[in-house]
Amino acid sequence: MKQEVIRYPHSASLFRFCRRVLDQKYGGIRIIDQDVGQILGFDPADCSHWKKGKKNVRSIQAIKGIASYLGVDERLVRDLAAGEVNDEEAFFECNGYGPTLVDSKQIESAKKDYYRFYAASWSKEREQDFRSLFSLDKQKIATMVEQIHQKIGFREAPLYLPELLIIYPEISISADQKSLGSMRSDFRYRLALSIADHFLAPMKNLDASLQEILQKPLAHIQEVATNLFAFYLLVPTPLLQAEIAKMDISHDLVTQLAEVFWVSKSFINRRLKEALTSNTM
Numbered sequence: 001m002k003q004e005v006i007r008y009p010h011s012a013s014l015f016r017f018c019r020r021v022l023d024q025k026y027g028g029i030r031i032i033d034q035d036v037g038q039i040l041g042f043d044p045a046d047c048s049h050w051k052k053g054k055k056n057v058r059s060i061q062a063i064k065g066i067a068s069y070l071g072v073d074e075r076l077v078r079d080l081a082a083g084e085v086n087d088e089e090a091f092f093e094c095n096g097y098g099p100t101l102v103d104s105k106q107i108e109s110a111k112k113d114y115y116r117f118y119a120a121s122w123s124k125e126r127e128q129d130f131r132s133l134f135s136l137d138k139q140k141i142a143t144m145v146e147q148i149h150q151k152i153g154f155r156e157a158p159l160y161l162p163e164l165l166i167i168y169p170e171i172s173i174s175a176d177q178k179s180l181g182s183m184r185s186d187f188r189y190r191l192a193l194s195i196a197d198h199f200l201a202p203m204k205n206l207d208a209s210l211q212e213i214l215q216k217p218l219a220h221i222q223e224v225a226t227n228l229f230a231f232y233l234l235v236p237t238p239l240l241q242a243e244i245a246k247m248d249i250s251h252d253l254v255t256q257l258a259e260v261f262w263v264s265k266s267f268i269n270r271r272l273k274e275a276l277t278s279n280t281m
Helices: 009-025 033-037 044-051 060-070 074-081 087-095 104-117 124-134 138-152 161-167 175-180 185-199 208-213 215-234 237-246 253-261 265-277
Strands: none
Touching: 009 033, 009 044, 009 060, 009 074, 009 087, 033 044, 060 074, 074 087, 074 265, 087 185, 104 124, 104 208, 104 215, 124 215, 138 161, 138 215, 161 185, 185 215, 208 215, 215 265, 237 253, 237 265, 253 265
């Protein structure tokens, strides 16, 4: 039996993305195809055509309507409708990038718990230990990544992650991760996070009871450090500055940088914001 050709595969991918976002947004409530169609006011027939890639959904009004209804970046919907990313990549862009800034509220809460735990034996040494435990030295992470880049001879973007893994065979990565390391932007980011786990020091040994109490803020600090490592690994500041200097400013800077570094536009936006707020640009 001859397989039916999907006329507009990007529209079908857009439909799947919308459904996944709705599933997440209304977790626990069963989402049906018509719920997706209602985003654009489609009747059941048009909704079915959209799902099957028989209806081309990429007008400006449709893109704006979908982005507004789902509460996602309009550029992401536009890229999805144009086939620049697929539904899996787009869904990851909505959820995948973790924090690069420490949440001060978590640290204040952790300090109170830490003080209560050691209330009977509080000292300046205890306070210094707390600061050491919850300090995040961005420059130290950047220097660590710079040393890795020097060892592998990385001087021109993009970074080929499989080559890095050859230089560091002790890094434990699955075969699938290795093969995907130079392809899709979301896979590259996840692989960079796995590499970060190898280089970043684990949490210090603590009293088991205290570690349980501080589990959430400690995990938060580790997550921020891991994300920063991944951002610096894939888009180091010196190369970012060099590439910006060469860019044609009459064109979209974010798009150009994303293409050079083999990362997503969302990644570049986050990386630029982190660099500017850290005064490293």
